[in-house]
Amino acid sequence: MRIGSRSPEWSTDLHALYRAAVTAAVSIAAAGALAASAPTSNPAEWRVLGGNSDVWHYSPLNQINDKNVQKLGLAWMADIPTRDAPTGNPLVADDVVFQSGPLGRIYANDVRTGKLLWKFAPDVSYDGLLLTGMFATHFNRGVALLDDKVFVASGDCRLFAVDRRTGKEVWRAVACDRSKQLGITQAPRVGGGKVFIGNNCGDGGYERGYVDAYDAKTGHRLWRFYTMPGDPSKPFESKVMEMASKTWGTGYWDKTHGCVSAWDAMTYDERLNLLYIGTGSAAPWSPAGRAADAGDELFSNSIVAVNADTGEYVWHYQTVQHDGWDFDATMHIMIAELPIRGTKRRVVMTAPKNGFFYVLDAKSGRFLSANNYTPVNWASRINPDTGRPETLPEARYWEHPDRAVVVSPGPVGAHNWQAMAFNPTTGLVYIPALVIPTLIKSNPNALIGGTEFDVLYGSKGDRKWTARGELVAWDPATQTARWRIPRALAINGGLLSTAGNLVFQGTADGKLEACAADTGARLWSFDARGAIAAAPTTVQIDGEQVILVSAGNAGSSILGNYVARYSSLPQVRSPSRLLAFKLGATGTVPTTSAAVIPEPPLPRAPQDLAKKGGVFYEAEGCIDCHGSGVEGAGSSIADLRMASAETHEQLAAIVIGGLRRSKGMPNFPNITPEELKAIQAYILNEAWAGHDAQAAQASKQ
Numbered sequence: 001m002r003i004g005s006r007s008p009e010w011s012t013d014l015h016a017l018y019r020a021a022v023t024a025a026v027s028i029a030a031a032g033a034l035a036a037s038a039p040t041s042n043p044a045e046w047r048v049l050g051g052n053s054d055v056w057h058y059s060p061l062n063q064i065n066d067k068n069v070q071k072l073g074l075a076w077m078a079d080i081p082t083r084d085a086p087t088g089n090p091l092v093a094d095d096v097v098f099q100s101g102p103l104g105r106i107y108a109n110d111v112r113t114g115k116l117l118w119k120f121a122p123d124v125s126y127d128g129l130l131l132t133g134m135f136a137t138h139f140n141r142g143v144a145l146l147d148d149k150v151f152v153a154s155g156d157c158r159l160f161a162v163d164r165r166t167g168k169e170v171w172r173a174v175a176c177d178r179s180k181q182l183g184i185t186q187a188p189r190v191g192g193g194k195v196f197i198g199n200n201c202g203d204g205g206y207e208r209g210y211v212d213a214y215d216a217k218t219g220h221r222l223w224r225f226y227t228m229p230g231d232p233s234k235p236f237e238s239k240v241m242e243m244a245s246k247t248w249g250t251g252y253w254d255k256t257h258g259c260v261s262a263w264d265a266m267t268y269d270e271r272l273n274l275l276y277i278g279t280g281s282a283a284p285w286s287p288a289g290r291a292a293d294a295g296d297e298l299f300s301n302s303i304v305a306v307n308a309d310t311g312e313y314v315w316h317y318q319t320v321q322h323d324g325w326d327f328d329a330t331m332h333i334m335i336a337e338l339p340i341r342g343t344k345r346r347v348v349m350t351a352p353k354n355g356f357f358y359v360l361d362a363k364s365g366r367f368l369s370a371n372n373y374t375p376v377n378w379a380s381r382i383n384p385d386t387g388r389p390e391t392l393p394e395a396r397y398w399e400h401p402d403r404a405v406v407v408s409p410g411p412v413g414a415h416n417w418q419a420m421a422f423n424p425t426t427g428l429v430y431i432p433a434l435v436i437p438t439l440i441k442s443n444p445n446a447l448i449g450g451t452e453f454d455v456l457y458g459s460k461g462d463r464k465w466t467a468r469g470e471l472v473a474w475d476p477a478t479q480t481a482r483w484r485i486p487r488a489l490a491i492n493g494g495l496l497s498t499a500g501n502l503v504f505q506g507t508a509d510g511k512l513e514a515c516a517a518d519t520g521a522r523l524w525s526f527d528a529r530g531a532i533a534a535a536p537t538t539v540q541i542d543g544e545q546v547i548l549v550s551a552g553n554a555g556s557s558i559l560g561n562y563v564a565r566y567s568s569l570p571q572v573r574s575p576s577r578l579l580a581f582k583l584g585a586t587g588t589v590p591t592t593s594a595a596v597i598p599e600p601p602l603p604r605a606p607q608d609l610a611k612k613g614g615v616f617y618e619a620e621g622c623i624d625c626h627g628s629g630v631e632g633a634g635s636s637i638a639d640l641r642m643a644s645a646e647t648h649e650q651l652a653a654i655v656i657g658g659l660r661r662s663k664g665m666p667n668f669p670n671i672t673p674e675e676l677k678a679i680q681a682y683i684l685n686e687a688w689a690g691h692d693a694q695a696a697q698a699s700k701q
Contacts, residue, residue: 030335043540046092047145050419051537053270053470054335055112057089057421058497059538063545064583065500069524074587075546078114078578080107081638085552087533088142088187089419089494091150092548093164097543098152099550099579100143100187102636104154109578111541111548117169120152122160126664128179129156132202134666135625136183138637141264141417141682146190146216147277149230153184154156159197161219171219175199179207192308196275198262201491202358203326203449205283205290209261211275223311227279228260240313245296249291256290258443259283260300264417265350267333268308271455272363275406276348279329281323282347284450285411286442288398289465296321301329303348303358305365315365319352320389322396325415325440326355326411326449332420334429335362338477349476351431353413354389356382361475371479373472374414374433378407397451401442405464411439412455412491419494419535421503426517428482430503431472437465446619453618458490470506471495473520483520489568494535496547506532506549510572512579526581528576529589544582551589552576570594597691601645604688613682616675621669630686636664641687651680 043061050057064072080086086099086107096117097109106120126134136155144151149162155177162169176182176199189196195214201207205372209227214220229245231253236242248258265278282290282300290297301320306313320327329352337344338359344570346362359368367387378395382388397405414433421430434457441450458467469487474480493506493677501517508531514524530551537548553573605613615625617630625637632639653659655676658667671679 009335016535018473021592028065034482039434043501044092044095046537046539048091049089049142049144049189050334053191053268055267055332056336056424056497057335057419057535057620058423059284061195061545062498063539063540064498064502064538064547066502066516066523068501068583068606069500071583072514072524072526072547073583073585074526074589075580075582075585076587077113077577077580077589078116078322078467079111080550080552080574080576080578081116081119082107083553084140085139085530085533085635086140086550086578088140090537090548091143091145091537092537092539094144096164097548098150098164098565099146099578100152102138102142104140104158104160106143106150106152106167108164108167111539111546111580114578114580118295120160120167121122122158122169122172122175126156126661129666129667130179130181131199131621132181132206133157133183133643134664135202136185136200136238137664138625138635139185141185142187142188142189143190144195146193146195149216151188151190151195151216153186153188153197155183155185157182157184157199158231159184159188159195159214159219162193169263172212173221174218174260175212186264187581190265191275192273193217194308195221196266197263198266198277200263200280201261201283203259203285204279205259205450206258208258209263211262211266211277211311213308225277225304225306225311225313227262227304228258228282228297229275238313244420247298249294250511252291252294256283258297258300260297262330263328264330265333267348269335269362273308273532274305274314274362276333277304277306278302278328278333278350278352279304280330281320281326284444285324285326286398286450287322287324289444289450291368294322297323301327301352303329303333303350303360303365315482317358317360317365317367317387318408320354321356324396325354325407328352328413331413331415332572334420334422336422336424336476341518342369343562348427349422351415351429353411353415354378354408355409355414355430355478356389357431357474357479359479369479373431373481374435374470375408376414398442400698404439404441406437406439406457408435408437408465410436410440410455411449411453412436412438413464414578416491418492418533421495421535423496423497423503423517425499425501426473426477426515427477429476430495430497430517431474432492432505433470433472434497435466435468435470437467437489443619457589469508471503471515473503473517485515485520485522492620493532496514496536496538498538504536504547504549506534506536506551508568508572509549510569510574512536512549512551512581515540526588528579529572529591530577531568531572545634547581549579550577551579568653595639595642596692597641597687599691600643600687602648602684602685605684607685610681610685613678613680616671616679616681620671620675620679630683631690638648640683641690643683643687648680648684652676655679
């Protein structure tokens with residue numbers, strides 16, 4: 001039980017309920033040999049997310065290594081029948097590769113040839129779905145395998161179990177209420193005969209988050225753990241929720257239902273039978289929209305450990321208290337054994353959005369160490385005695401409501417859902433880091449988060465704040481960077497490390513690259529001609545090591561569509577593909593022509609009206625699906641720069657009246673005709689800008 005990040009009243013009450021925790025912070029010794037995780041028993045298979053139960057994204061295979069990786073080439077490629085490219089870690093069992101797509105789809109391909117063996121596509125209805133559920137139907141981060149079943153969630157709150165040999169549905173469960181602001185984008189997690197699934201709440205403070213556990217064989221729900229307390233006027237589900245309610249402030253339920261969703265990372269610890277849950281921030285993001293006397297607002301921005309059999313709370317550690325920057329802690333959670341004062345200790349490691357890397361005791365949640373793996377300007381450090389961040393006044397924009405501040409990292413985070421990797425030989429964790437300085441200010445009228453923010457600020461010429469990506473090799477024992485590789489674009493793919501002293505990463509500009517795990521030396525690059533968000537997988541088939549990775553429209557990863565100009569280039573928004581690489585192969589990927597932006601059907605709008613429209617476009621949540629600058633990233637969501645005369649003519653009927661709800665476009669009845677006119681002006685001017693830029697580029701060629 002973690003006490004350093006807890007408010008006094010919370011700590012006192014829990015002492016009466018649970019055993020006392022040791023409070024002294026423990027320094028980490030120098031890196032040494034690391035205990036092995038649960039090994040991959042069959043080199044021809046990659047059955048669990050990350051390759052092993054501790055989610056290392058590491059393989060002991062070394063046929064492909066730092067001495068011969070230059071001979072790696074494309075063995076085959078397979079088109080995946082979807083405009084929304086898979087972004088999950090491909091899983092492999094019995095010579096079949098399993099990937100997921102939006103709407104609960106599953107694609108099963110032959111691992112030797114790429115041939116599509118079967119596709120699972122459940123029935124879809126948008127009736128009754130609210131904005132969050134509609135949003136979630138366009139995105140999916142992967143599948144899970146357990147025994148003879150493959151599990152996938154759909155954005156509209158359903159969880160499916162499918163026979164992995166036939167592709168036939170075995171059971172389905174309703175994992176959240178589709179009539180509320182809830183949806184699912186994460187990959188299910190499995191362990192101990194159970195399937196675990198969380199949800200997202202749209203960052204608006206509409207619903208509180210929770211995690212469900214289901215019996216993998218039958219689909220029967222076994223338990224539910226809420227990640228924040230509910231309505232204090234009603235009985236709490238447990239003493240833990242009652243105690244947590246004391247950290248939310250007076251009248252908190254009247255202001256916010258909190259959110260705190262478990263929207264991605266969860267890890268099942270086979271050895272301790274714990275489920276580690278990463279939680280999101282409280283909402284609205286600006287504390288000015290929450291209770292004035294709020295404390296830590298548990299269990300927001302936390303790693304929470306629960307008993308995997310019962311869902312009973314065991315411990316928590318909170319990374320940020322009273323958060324105002326959307327610094328979710330629902331990023332990759334991995335387990336390892338590190339030498340602590342000469343003794344190997346089982347630890348939890350994570351790099352959440354806030355820019356700090358954390359090492360915690362896996363059994364107790366005790367804070368061991370933290371340090372920033374990227375530049376941060378919201379906190380000076382994590383206090384080594386309390387485990388709490390020491391925030392900087394100038395970053396607390398809600399205390400200065402009349403002005404905006406530049407925060408780094410911003411709400412997109414210094415690390416998001418893309419997988420890290422851990423190599424037990426080097427002792428390093430590899431982090432796909434983001435540097436996206438963001439201009440942010442309070443805006444209580446904003447639909448998402450109660451703020452307005454400019455995630456593209458780092459590309460607008462301020463030399464002090466420049467956006468970029470990095471691949472960071474981080475030593476968790478010394479909490480220092482061993483090496484860094486800069487990336488041209490900020491949001492790149494997940495990672496794979498191998499015993500061949502290699503780290504593989506796909507990039508937003510369409511490359512798959514390999515570097516030396518010990519030094520960071522760049523050793524190999526392949527032009528995949530498609531942005532890559534997924535983490536690669538490696539298996540050994542017929543005596544040959546194969547690297548598998550999904551490529552294509554990175555907009556399918558949510559972040560790609562949300563900040564399209566940071567995530568992928570037009571020329572690499574290719575069809576969805578599965579790529580397989582072997583030594584000695586020589587295949588290539590065909591070039592995809594960039595989409596042509598037609599001349600807009602209406603003239604340019606007045607600039608002042610378009611500027612107002614840009615604010616409404618963001619505040620009403622349009623940006624979350626259609627992207628910054630209406631620059632759709634090529635997925636099934638429309639690129640508004642391509643909008644036809646008919647679409648512009650019907651815009652009110654579509655946006656306000658719900659003309660296209662049956663196709664997945666939610667309606668916004670609260671948008672006024674005046675606001676919509678401004679939004680249309682913004683769309684038109686952005687379309688003209690894109691068209692003119694494309695024409696100018698063509699004239700130079």
